[in-house]
Amino acid sequence: MTDTVSAILDAAEERIRGAGYHGFSFRDIASDVGVKASSVHYHFPAKEKLAAAVARRYTDRFVEAVDAEVAQGADVVEAWRHVFRTALQRDGRMCLCGALAATSHELAEEIRVEVKRFFELGIEKLQEGGLDRASAVRVLSALEGAMLTANILDDQSIFETGSSALVA
Amino acid sequence: MTDTVSAILDAAEERIRGAGYHGFSFRDIASDVGVKASSVHYHFPAKEKLAAAVARRYTDRFVEAVDAEVAQGADVVEAWRHVFRTALQRDGRMCLCGALAATSHELAEEIRVEVKRFFELGIEKLQEGGLDRASAVRVLSALEGAMLTANILDDQSIFETGSSALVA
DNA sequence: ATTTGACTATCTAACGTTAGATAGATGGCT
């Protein structure tokens, strides 16, 4: 992956997390990266492909970060909570897949598949960590909800409060 | 409020809940309602005003529905949960304010104020119902998160699972 | 007679996307 491609993905991720799928344009991305819109199209022929690629990379990185924490002995719930917290604190933005999931109704199939994957993998991984399915759903939902609420109230401590009852 | 105005608000609410603030146009709304785009502009001179009006009406109706249940003796948490559930099951869509909150970063101030109001009122009302602030934040976050997750996984039972641990 | 609420018609700007050109790198052939 070239520098330009990863810069495009970076810019698109930030834009989607701030304004949703319909909230950015190829020209926005192009100007963020410092190339022309047609060059963005060279790498991602259609907007849907770009968003799908962003979601896939986001999920891969997210799961990878969680796995790394679990491998070092962290509790699986705390690991998910910590990676969510980092995503919120570092970027001050919503979860990419949460932001896309909020408008899932009109999302292109290609993108929805990737967003679904994030949630399904989350539930699956939490189950592998020893939770039953209902608890896994509860943890993931609570983390997304806490992040959403912290975002709109512009108060990161809300995330702590909103997700504080998850550890048994 | 005339029929046209409320039809415009209805259409805009549905569109925003499905695709977010940037996911609809005046022409969309006009064709939903059966008027011309300029007539929508007559009632709502700018898109931001329309979205803000939608959010305000949504919050008012939501809180009103919760209050009605509480007045009839329902547990305050169950009342919130039930109104959320109804919004999900009746419309098969995300919470309007949740959908807007997910992209709060780039939201016009006028709209963000209304979305914030939903969350602040929710926390306030839950506190009036006897919860401490942390619990109130937790309940509202969990409900939004459960709705989000149910939406993307296209499975309404996820809402039940995701919000099932809230009743003490 | 004025106000209301819709219309037609139009504007400028931006959208996603494509075409065509170009400069630089790569990699076999002779």
Added chain:
DNA sequence: AGCCATCTATCTAACGTTAGATAGTCAAAT
């Protein structure tokens, strides 16, 4: 080593379409 074909990554320019918004008209209701 030198040449030619291909590939990569970008550019400028433009396509048709749609965006939000506005000015002016007109009929019905008050």
